[in-house]
Amino acid sequence: MLKYIGRRTLQNVLIFIVFLSATFFLLQAQPGDISQQFLANPKITPEVREQFREQLGLGGTVGEQYLTYMGNFFTGNLGISFSEYPREVSDILAERLPRTLALFLFATLLSFGLGFQSGKFLAWRRGSKTEPVVTTVGVFFQTVFYPWFALMMIWAFAFGLGWFPIGKFLTVEKWLDAPPGVEANGVFNRMLITALIVLVGVAAVEVVGRRAGDRRRGKRITWAGRILLVGGLWIWWATVWSEQAPYALDIAWHLVLPTVTLALIGFGATMLLTRASMLETLKEDFILTARAKGVPDKVIRDKHAARNALLPVTTSLVLSLAFLIGGGVVTETVFSWPGMGATLLSAALQEDIPLTIGAFAFIAVLALIAHLIIDIVYMYLDPRIRV
Amino acid sequence: MNETAIERNGGVQSGRPILEVDGLVMHYRTKAGDVSAVEEVTFALGRGEALGLVGESGCGKTSVAMTLIRLLPDNAIIKEGSVVLDGLNVAELTDGEMRKHRWADISMVFQGAMNAWNPVYKVGDQIMEALEQHFPDMSEAEGRVRIAELFELVGLSPAMMDRYPHEFSGGMRQRAVIAMALSCNPKVIIADEPTTALDVIVQDQILKELRKIQEELGMSIIYISHDVAVIAEVSDRIGVMYAGRLVELGATDEVFPRPRHPYTYLLLSSTPSVVGPRRRLAPLEGEPPNLLAPPTGCRFQPRCPFAAEICASQDPPSQELAPGHHVACWHWEQVPELGRLEA
Numbered sequence: 001m002l003k004y005i006g007r008r009t010l011q012n013v014l015i016f017i018v019f020l021s022a023t024f025f026l027l028q029a030q031p032g033d034i035s036q037q038f039l040a041n042p043k044i045t046p047e048v049r050e051q052f053r054e055q056l057g058l059g060g061t062v063g064e065q066y067l068t069y070m071g072n073f074f075t076g077n078l079g080i081s082f083s084e085y086p087r088e089v090s091d092i093l094a095e096r097l098p099r100t101l102a103l104f105l106f107a108t109l110l111s112f113g114l115g116f117q118s119g120k121f122l123a124w125r126r127g128s129k130t131e132p133v134v135t136t137v138g139v140f141f142q143t144v145f146y147p148w149f150a151l152m153m154i155w156a157f158a159f160g161l162g163w164f165p166i167g168k169f170l171t172v173e174k175w176l177d178a179p180p181g182v183e184a185n186g187v188f189n190r191m192l193i194t195a196l197i198v199l200v201g202v203a204a205v206e207v208v209g210r211r212a213g214d215r216r217r218g219k220r221i222t223w224a225g226r227i228l229l230v231g232g233l234w235i236w237w238a239t240v241w242s243e244q245a246p247y248a249l250d251i252a253w254h255l256v257l258p259t260v261t262l263a264l265i266g267f268g269a270t271m272l273l274t275r276a277s278m279l280e281t282l283k284e285d286f287i288l289t290a291r292a293k294g295v296p297d298k299v300i301r302d303k304h305a306a307r308n309a310l311l312p313v314t315t316s317l318v319l320s321l322a323f324l325i326g327g328g329v330v331t332e333t334v335f336s337w338p339g340m341g342a343t344l345l346s347a348a349l350q351e352d353i354p355l356t357i358g359a360f361a362f363i364a365v366l367a368l369i370a371h372l373i374i375d376i377v378y379m380y381l382d383p384r385i386r387v
Numbered sequence: 388m389n390e391t392a393i394e395r396n397g398g399v400q401s402g403r404p405i406l407e408v409d410g411l412v413m414h415y416r417t418k419a420g421d422v423s424a425v426e427e428v429t430f431a432l433g434r435g436e437a438l439g440l441v442g443e444s445g446c447g448k449t450s451v452a453m454t455l456i457r458l459l460p461d462n463a464i465i466k467e468g469s470v471v472l473d474g475l476n477v478a479e480l481t482d483g484e485m486r487k488h489r490w491a492d493i494s495m496v497f498q499g500a501m502n503a504w505n506p507v508y509k510v511g512d513q514i515m516e517a518l519e520q521h522f523p524d525m526s527e528a529e530g531r532v533r534i535a536e537l538f539e540l541v542g543l544s545p546a547m548m549d550r551y552p553h554e555f556s557g558g559m560r561q562r563a564v565i566a567m568a569l570s571c572n573p574k575v576i577i578a579d580e581p582t583t584a585l586d587v588i589v590q591d592q593i594l595k596e597l598r599k600i601q602e603e604l605g606m607s608i609i610y611i612s613h614d615v616a617v618i619a620e621v622s623d624r625i626g627v628m629y630a631g632r633l634v635e636l637g638a639t640d641e642v643f644p645r646p647r648h649p650y651t652y653l654l655l656s657s658t659p660s661v662v663g664p665r666r667r668l669a670p671l672e673g674e675p676p677n678l679l680a681p682p683t684g685c686r687f688q689p690r691c692p693f694a695a696e697i698c699a700s701q702d703p704p705s706q707e708l709a710p711g712h713h714v715a716c717w718h719w720e721q722v723p724e725l726g727r728l729e730a
Binding site: 215286288292296 | 456458486487488489490491494495497502503504505506507513516517519520521526527551553567
């Protein structure tokens with residue numbers, strides 16, 4: 001197991017180097033550079049422009065620049081952003097990466113959970129009257145033009161109903177008189193850490209419960225663990241971080257609409273795939289065996305059919321990661337969510353090469369890590385491919 | 388019914404039969420009309436007896452089995468008849484009531500054991516699931532002891548219970564399926580093509596072991612197979628099915644040497660035998676009838692070399708030729724001894 005993870009990590013490092021190089025050369029292949037915006041300015045002579053380029057590290061051949069960049073990158077120096085001069089790229093990314101991570105994480109979990117559950121029921125109650133309606137909704141979400149859909153969501157829920165803010169990361173007025181220790185990135189990182197603890201904790205408690213030996217005892221351990229985990233974090237926020245809590249709620253309120261929108265886009269595909277996969281599984285002989293054993297229908301549905309139907313859906317999750325990242329760029333732009341996607345877009349448009357490559361690099365790292373996690377989860381789900 | 392059912396057992400076992408099927412009619416409702424899959428099937432299974440049901444694909448063998456354990460698809464309807472399992476008419480139970488009796492009273496060894504296991508759970512855990520369902524008071528440790536016993540009984544190492552199905556060979560999977568079928572001490576076991584997916588050597592081993600276990604435990608078992616040789620090896624009595632009907636029923640050592648129904652005769656003539664005299668194999672001409680619109684009169688009549696007018700107009704009743712030997716044919720006297728028919 002550890003050997004497998006080690007091997008995969010090494011593979012991923014190699015993939016990453018190839019990816020980074022390709023990104024570098026692709027960006028270099030664009031015509032022009034950032035100095036061109038001074039082209040029409042009569043006060044800036046070509047000599048000054050050349051000097052400017054030299055200073056930004058755009059002098060020399062592409063090969064020289066490449067070697068310098070790679071050398072700097074792997075020694076932890078991502079350079080300085082051109083467009084947000086003189087902020088360091090790593091500083092900008094450290095601020096925005098968590099925001100994108102949160103968006104992706106919640107949207108993926110929501111769309112996967114929702115899609116899987118509804119697909120499961122759809123297959124189980126095949127032929128019901130709601131089926132064509134739900135299937136049509138699924139096809140709609142799967143095929144809708146995403147930017148339009150995001151705008152419609154804003155129009156309906158933010159502009160029309162006013163339930164959610166129209167965009168942005170926080171309500172500025174509310175934060176003006178925030179106490180000195182409370183600062184947006186700090187609050188947001190605390191929220192993200194809490195969410196990660198819940199996720200990892202729930203998974204860990206589940207594993208411990210499974211290994212408890214006795215099934216009934218295992219179930220009790222699992223439930224006790226879940227309650228302890230959520231209760232503990234609740235108390236922690238209510239006491240230690242009580243000052244931050246109302247501001248965290250403000251960010252969470254801003255997070256809802258983009259997350260739901262991104263989740264809905266992925267939801268249709270997951271639901272339809274789960275439905276198809278579940279219908280196939282229900283034809284399997286082991287379903288008949290389970291029925292013959294006198295197992296109740298609900299257990300057959302969840303423990304036998306859905307558990308096996310989960311496998312191809314998990315595979316598709318890997319494939320949909322790329323799509324999700326693309327969707328992330330659009331979501332962040334439409335909702336003015338200052339994350340990696342929005343940063344990437346504006347940096348690329350302004351030919352801010354260090355920031356663009358940096359953003360690409362970290363999106364790649366996220367995708368590779370997500371990929372690795374899904375592979376490990378898949379191994380856990382399917383004993384046939386365990387190493 | 389009770390007395391006749393005992394008589395029909397041919398005196399193999401005394402006492403009331405464990406399973407009595409009387410006049411069972413089961414149809415599948417389809418858009419094209421009703422498919423008459425099981426028509427007027429009557430037989431009884433004595434305690435400790437092995438009954439073999441044989442016939443071509445689609446003749447209703449598996450439909451009978453599925454009716455007994457009540458695992459029919461939604462479009463199946465039991466139109467008439469009763470299935471009395473140790474005094475309980477399972478044909479009248481609701482699905483929820485039947486669930487309690489499945490496996491605990493009547494279990495099944497499925498065909499194609501490859502897919503009978505859920506690939507994501509350990510084999511032992513899947514047997515445990517049945518135990519948990521029917522013996523809720525049994526602890527996990529007791530369950531494991533029980534599974535270890537069962538594994539030893541079917542010739543598997545008890546350590547295998549913590550392995551996944553894909554780690555088993557085909558033969559081992561089939562043995563484990565048998566262990567699972569035995570797990571709740573059922574009164575009746577239905578073995579539906581128990582060895583079809585296996586090579587002949589493993590097939591033979593497993594059949595011998597099943598026979599041994601059945602005799603040791605005094606189980607009642609119904610074998611279902613299209614393979615006459617398999618049925619001959621393991622059954623005390625044999626029932627031959629054709630197009631949803633039970634055309635001949637009798638002790639194996641009576642039916643095999645001297646079949647009385649033309650279909651049984653042709654079926655046996657088309658099957659090579661390693662032992663016994665060499666004879667020409669006679670192919671069985673024609674196809675089984677379309678059960679959406681079965682032929683009038685005798686269902687075998689369109690393919691039967693002995694068919695006469697009466698066959699097309701009237702359904703032959705089941706007659707008892709010798710104690711326990713039943714045949715549904717108008718012209719059973721004309722059926723020659725095996726190997727004598729010149730086509």
